Amino acid sequence: MEDWRAALVTLFSVLGGILVLGVGAEVVNRLRAPKFDVKDKHCYVTGGSQGLGKAVAQDLARRGAHVTIVARREAILKEAVAEIKACAADAKQQQFEYVIADVSTSAGATAAIEEAVVKQKRPITHAFAVAGVSNPGVFLEQSKELIQKTMELNYLGTAFTAHEVARRMVAENIRGGHIVMVSSVLGFLGLIGYSVYCPTKYAVRGLAEALRVELQAHGINVHCYFPGTIFTPGYEAENLTKPQVTKDIEGADEGLTPEQCSAGLFRGIKRGEFAIATDFIGIVLRCTTRGVMPNNNVVLDGVLAALGWPIFGVWRLIVDHTVFKHAKLKVE
Numbered sequence: 001m002e003d004w005r006a007a008l009v010t011l012f013s014v015l016g017g018i019l020v021l022g023v024g025a026e027v028v029n030r031l032r033a034p035k036f037d038v039k040d041k042h043c044y045v046t047g048g049s050q051g052l053g054k055a056v057a058q059d060l061a062r063r064g065a066h067v068t069i070v071a072r073r074e075a076i077l078k079e080a081v082a083e084i085k086a087c088a089a090d091a092k093q094q095q096f097e098y099v100i101a102d103v104s105t106s107a108g109a110t111a112a113i114e115e116a117v118v119k120q121k122r123p124i125t126h127a128f129a130v131a132g133v134s135n136p137g138v139f140l141e142q143s144k145e146l147i148q149k150t151m152e153l154n155y156l157g158t159a160f161t162a163h164e165v166a167r168r169m170v171a172e173n174i175r176g177g178h179i180v181m182v183s184s185v186l187g188f189l190g191l192i193g194y195s196v197y198c199p200t201k202y203a204v205r206g207l208a209e210a211l212r213v214e215l216q217a218h219g220i221n222v223h224c225y226f227p228g229t230i231f232t233p234g235y236e237a238e239n240l241t242k243p244q245v246t247k248d249i250e251g252a253d254e255g256l257t258p259e260q261c262s263a264g265l266f267r268g269i270k271r272g273e274f275a276i277a278t279d280f281i282g283i284v285l286r287c288t289t290r291g292v293m294p295n296n297n298v299v300l301d302g303v304l305a306a307l308g309w310p311i312f313g314v315w316r317l318i319v320d321h322t323v324f325k326h327a328k329l330k331v332e
């Protein structure tokens with residue numbers, strides 16, 4: 001009798017302690033978060049003509065920023081600029097520009113930044129490297145060229161953009177700037193069908209982690225976003241080549257709209273988070289595969305990491321079983 005009472009008291013004390021510490025950590029985080037205000041600032045968004053990039057650009061417009069979007073197809077860029085402008089807090093004061101460029105080459109990524117600065121006559125204070133591509137498939141049937149092209153856009157495009165923007169920020173002593181990179185939950189885990197894509201998103205994560213450490217001394221904030229499925233034109237395109245086994249497995253992730261993802265991304269940036277995830281699975285994966293990335297809430301993240309330990313263990317067994325069930329990995 002006495003024993004289980006004592007056990008209950010201990011249990012509730014521990015849970016209560018975790019709760020109090022968690023709330024305390026939250027309060028400290030709020031107080032320490034660096035200022036994030038884009039009003040009247042030049043925000044640069046690669047891949048800003050559609051999907052996640054366009055939703056981010058629209059939110060920046062709502063927040064009073066001057067926005068430059070970058071992509072390769074001019075017709076889509078033009079339409080997007082009009083849609084972004086329509087979201088402006090004050091369309092007369094804010095300037096919206098587009099630049100046509102292929103950011104997967106160092107010349108293209110660098111020239112795009114120069115052109116943006118010339119058009120806006122303002123230095124870039126906030127850069128969002130969103131442009132990326134995914135062509136899922138059975139690795140053994142995919143080409144070496146695709147492996148190279150995917151790395152060139154997803155990783156090198158992000159690295160060239162971050163490199164040029166950061167150099168300019170430091171040269172012009174722009175403290176309080178932000179560089180936001182887009183990885184994926186597939187930068188947390190490797191999944192069948194994404195053998196070409198996952199490594200590019202792990203690479204982005206590695207770059208973001210290392211750059212955060214370097215650039216903090218210059219007052220530049222680095223963030224890395226890890227979204228799950230987003231309903232975008234890119235997602236529709238990738239589904240055309242996605243193996244059925246991949247569709248079955250990733251069905252566990254319900255998916256979000258670009259607008260929901262953008263809202264979540266800005267919430268994370270405002271909270272001063274380095275690693276930002278917006279859906280529940282992404283948040284648990286972020287905690288379980290954190291390595292030495294900064295915590296978002298030291299207590300809650302620990303609890304979620306513990307939760308993920310059994311869940312993902314069992315989940316992986318189910319995934320392996322599913323793969324054997326699809327004896328032949330056809331594109332359907």
Ligand SMILES: NC(=O)C1=CN([C@@H]2O[C@H](COP(=O)(O)OP(=O)(O)OC[C@H]3O[C@@H](n4cnc5c(N)ncnc54)[C@H](OP(=O)(O)O)[C@@H]3O)[C@@H](O)[C@H]2O)C=CC1
Nearest residue numbers: 047049050051052071072073102103132184229230232234
């Ligand atoms: N959709 C999803 O489920 C998920 C997406 N992500 C990541 O989010 C980011 C955005 O994805 P999403 O919105 O779906 O992508 P979309 O394919 O819908 O849009 C991609 C954007 O990037 C531009 N772009 C593509 N190639 C280049 C290039 N070489 N140079 C410059 N711009 C280029 C496109 O314009 P244009 O073609 O005209 O150049 C377009 O504006 C990507 O990094 C993606 O990997 C992460 C997790 C999930």
Ligand SMILES: CCCCCCCCCCCCCCCC(=O)[C@@H](N)CO
Nearest residue numbers: 134184185186228229250252253281315
């Ligand atoms: C109880 C169940 C727990 C287990 C859940 C684990 C689920 C993992 C889901 C992986 C989702 C992959 C999204 C791909 C996003 C992406 O980057 C591509 N669309 C490329 O654009």
